[in-house]
Amino acid sequence: MIEIRELKKSFNGKVVLDGVNLDIKRGEISVIIGRSGEGKSVLIKHIIGLLKPDSGRILLDGKDITTMSEKEFREVLKRFGMLFQGAALFDSMTVEENVGFALREHTDLPDSTIRKIVKEKLKRVGLEGVESMMPADLSGGMKKRVGLARAIAMDPEIVLFDEPTTGLDPIMSDSIADLMLDTQRALKTTYVVITHDINLTYKIADMVAMLHQGRIIEKGTVEEMKANPNPILRQFLEGRAEGPIKVF
Amino acid sequence: MREFFERLGLMAEKAVVTTGQIIIMLFQAVYYLFLPPFKFRNMFKQMEFVGVRSLFVVVLTGSFTGMVLAMQGYNALKRFGAESLVGPTVALSMARELGPVLTGLMVTGRAGSAMATELGTMRVTEQIDALYTMAINPVKYLVTPRIVAGVLMLPVLAIITDFVGVLGGYFVGVKLLGINPGVYIGRTIDFVSVNDIFYGLTKSAVFGLIITLISSFQGYHASGGAEGVGRAATSAVVLSCVLILVSDYFLTSIMF
Numbered sequence: 001m002i003e004i005r006e007l008k009k010s011f012n013g014k015v016v017l018d019g020v021n022l023d024i025k026r027g028e029i030s031v032i033i034g035r036s037g038e039g040k041s042v043l044i045k046h047i048i049g050l051l052k053p054d055s056g057r058i059l060l061d062g063k064d065i066t067t068m069s070e071k072e073f074r075e076v077l078k079r080f081g082m083l084f085q086g087a088a089l090f091d092s093m094t095v096e097e098n099v100g101f102a103l104r105e106h107t108d109l110p111d112s113t114i115r116k117i118v119k120e121k122l123k124r125v126g127l128e129g130v131e132s133m134m135p136a137d138l139s140g141g142m143k144k145r146v147g148l149a150r151a152i153a154m155d156p157e158i159v160l161f162d163e164p165t166t167g168l169d170p171i172m173s174d175s176i177a178d179l180m181l182d183t184q185r186a187l188k189t190t191y192v193v194i195t196h197d198i199n200l201t202y203k204i205a206d207m208v209a210m211l212h213q214g215r216i217i218e219k220g221t222v223e224e225m226k227a228n229p230n231p232i233l234r235q236f237l238e239g240r241a242e243g244p245i246k247v248f
Numbered sequence: 249m250r251e252f253f254e255r256l257g258l259m260a261e262k263a264v265v266t267t268g269q270i271i272i273m274l275f276q277a278v279y280y281l282f283l284p285p286f287k288f289r290n291m292f293k294q295m296e297f298v299g300v301r302s303l304f305v306v307v308l309t310g311s312f313t314g315m316v317l318a319m320q321g322y323n324a325l326k327r328f329g330a331e332s333l334v335g336p337t338v339a340l341s342m343a344r345e346l347g348p349v350l351t352g353l354m355v356t357g358r359a360g361s362a363m364a365t366e367l368g369t370m371r372v373t374e375q376i377d378a379l380y381t382m383a384i385n386p387v388k389y390l391v392t393p394r395i396v397a398g399v400l401m402l403p404v405l406a407i408i409t410d411f412v413g414v415l416g417g418y419f420v421g422v423k424l425l426g427i428n429p430g431v432y433i434g435r436t437i438d439f440v441s442v443n444d445i446f447y448g449l450t451k452s453a454v455f456g457l458i459i460t461l462i463s464s465f466q467g468y469h470a471s472g473g474a475e476g477v478g479r480a481a482t483s484a485v486v487l488s489c490v491l492i493l494v495s496d497y498f499l500t501s502i503m504f
């Protein structure tokens with residue numbers, strides 16, 4: 001449903017994306033892996049229009065979103081949800097107000113209904129009784145969960161995840177992975193996940209793509225990727241310092 | 249030498265670009281003000297923040313300034329035997345000049361820096377991006393209400409400053425220095441016109457725009473973590489203060 005074609009982006013002459021080509025299928029979890037600083041966040045920000053490409057296209061159901069008018073794109077955005085790397089909760093609002101924010105802004109639902117939806121979404125990410133807490137008082141794992149609840153509050157068709165497990169302990173990471181699977185399977189939502197967490201990738205991915213030096217160098221199912229002999233991919237998946245990717 | 253001019257050129261270019269960006273932000277903020285849906289909750293929240301919570305500092309600075317003016321005015325006017333003019337001197341200085349400028353500077357220090365910090369933090373923690381991804385226009389949601397609050401609340405604060413300044417002047421002039429209260433009040437009413445007050449209020453509305461626009465802009469475009477947020481707050485305060493004083497001169501010469 002999303003087709004990325006020859007996407008290029010440089011910052012101050014530094015090439016970050018150098019012709020990315022990728023297809024994201026409806027109802028699947030697509031995981032894009034790559035090293036820190038390879039431009040994963042930059043790529044996901046293009047998909048949701050936070051950054052404009054230097055060249056290339058991003059087609060959503062066949063329509064190029066990079067050239068849409070602001071008004072048209074605002075309607076497109078309502079089909080998206082996003083979980084940011086640092087959760088990006090509004091820190092002047094309670095958890096309840098955060099999760100219910102888009103509902104209050106975009107719908108005329110009565111407050112009691114919104115409260116019920118918020119409660120239900122929070123329950124789905126394993127949180128109860130935290131509605132009146134402020135984001136500053138939450139642990140990293142709880143923030144990510146609240147961020148996930150907020151991202152799915154409007155039942156979006158597509159949810160983007162920027163490093164959902166970074167900075168969490170392995171157990172919390174695994175429980176986030178479970179939550180993602182639960183929420184995705186329930187509604188057959190399209191998930192696009194960006195991460196360098198290999199365990200998460202193996203657990204949730206329907207499709208894996210590796211971003212390296214501004215391009216997608218390999219893609220396939222988890223099984224295909226595990227069997228792929230590309231030395232760069234092998235080095236990344238096995239987490240070795242020595243190999244074709246030079247650290248220093 | 250060449251390097252010097254190159255650097256000068258770059259600085260000038262940056263100043264022009266930034267000015268352009270600030271003006272664009274102003275146009276956007278005004279455009280979204282008239283574009284539905286209208287949400288007044290944020291506006292009232294900002295009005296409370298800019299107005300109500302600046303009240304204390306403004307009353308404090310206003311009353312002491314009025315008191316000092318009366319004392320200095322008395323000292324100077326006594327030399328011409330014109331002590332009876334202390335009242336209008338205080339009132340005119342407050343209404344035309346010090347009321348608006350003092351409130352402007354105090355609100356910059358209090359609310360301007362806080363706005364830049366708040367928006368800057370929202371920028372570097374991706375909260376502004378999050379707003380955008382939730383199909384909320386961040387300028388409409390964050391900047392428009394702040395500018396409206398500034399333009400509406402600064403004149404209110406300036407009136408209050410004027411009023412407590414005149415009260416302070418009365419206290420010093422009449423109670424401490426022994427000017428006849430009837431003369432003090434009578435002279436003030438004789439010499440101060442509604443125009444003087446109106447003119448001061450126009451100034452303060454402009455200052456309100458400057459403070460909120462500049463502070464929002466600096467915060468909105470902050471980058472580089474906590475340090476960047478601090479930088480945004482500092483430049484918001486410095487730039488707002490400078491622009492208040494510079495525009496004060498031009499507004500005064502227009503409305504002279």
Ligand SMILES: Nc1ncnc2c1ncn2[C@@H]1O[C@H](COP(=O)(O)OP(=O)(O)OP(=O)(O)O)[C@@H](O)[C@H]1O
Nearest residue numbers: 011012016034035036037038039040041042043196
């Ligand atoms: N707005 C920007 N302006 C200038 N350079 C940028 C900008 N955004 C990203 N970059 C640069 O693009 C490169 C890729 O950044 P990006 O944040 O996408 O990395 P990443 O793959 O998400 O890494 P991480 O796993 O650490 O989050 C970095 O070198 C970064 O400095």
Ligand SMILES: [Mg+2]
Nearest residue numbers: 040041085162
């Ligand atoms: Mg990133």
